[in-house]
Amino acid sequence: MRLSRPLIAFLLLGFAALSPLRAFAQSTSPYTVVVPVSDTSEAQRDQAFSTALAQVLARVSGGQDLRSNPGYSDALKNAPGMVQQYQYQRATGASAGLLLQTTFDSGAIRRAIAQMGASSAGVKPPVLLLVHGVGGSLLGQDALAPLASAAGQRGYNVVYADNTAALPDMTRLAAADPSALASITGTYHTGLVLLGQLRQGGADWTLLSGGKAQHWADQAGSTGAILSDAGNVMADRLGRQLNVIAGSTTVEGTFWVSGLTSARDYAGMLSALRADPSVLKVVTVGAQDDGALLDVKSSLALPALAADLAAGGQLLQAPPHQGADVSLRWLH
16 A cells, blocks of 8 residues: 555654653754644644744744734745754643644744844743642643743743752742852753742742843633733743844943853853854953953843843843943853
8 A cells, every 4th residue: 555645754753653742842942843733734734834933933033023024924825945844743641632843944044034124133042931830839841831832922932840859949049049040040051930839810920031030920710821821921021121133233331240250250251242143242351359341342232232141041130330331240
């Protein structure tokens, strides 16, 4: 019996193995998205590609709303042509069903954004989700699917705790304790953390970004609605801090970075700054005790650049320092 081409592809992609969803759980590439599908037909696959591409465009453009830009609709129609690889898989738990993981070609994505008259703003780090249920247990990927989906639609990737025993004390973390934040950064490579505590009919939330904490409460009805609302509120708050698009003019100012206790710290700090696409030039102009004074040229306004740098987790926004436009602290 001859197998149809779609079925051959389906089997070659490993669906028959029915690996658990966990294989998808920790993918943090901005070009990879997992979306649910009802079947393996070409029509469903192409629709999933389009849905996934919309999320990737939002991520790589720094959260810009590109829907009204010329060429956006055409890009979604041509989504299959930008796909680098894809894989079907069965979900487990409450969200049991069929999933399609899609990875897009990074060059094709950047070209598509440029053709829409926008710019790639630099991919933001993922948000670590640490949400406790009504019973006090830490919720995993299946339970947090509504939150992750809402965040993904807004261009934000999420990760989950893979070793709860290694997590710092939640009270210290919620208070933005530097040592607790450093522990998160060392493991998950992000300075963005969403802490949540579900209760009957509501939830309490704390968003950590760059060492600063933002708190709010939600009184939505169902658990799904509470989690979806949290994803959107989180995206709104992060967007006001991080989704600032570089301009055509160069901004110059001074940065004071403290917490540099070794040559390794100093080298790591310079590497982190130079890795940011908005940073055009960094020159050290002075040093005192555990700090360095830097002259920085950027395509972003300095407060926006500070927030962007701090989102990575290795730098925290710090109290003002005399003679500096921006103050940061290096985390070990």
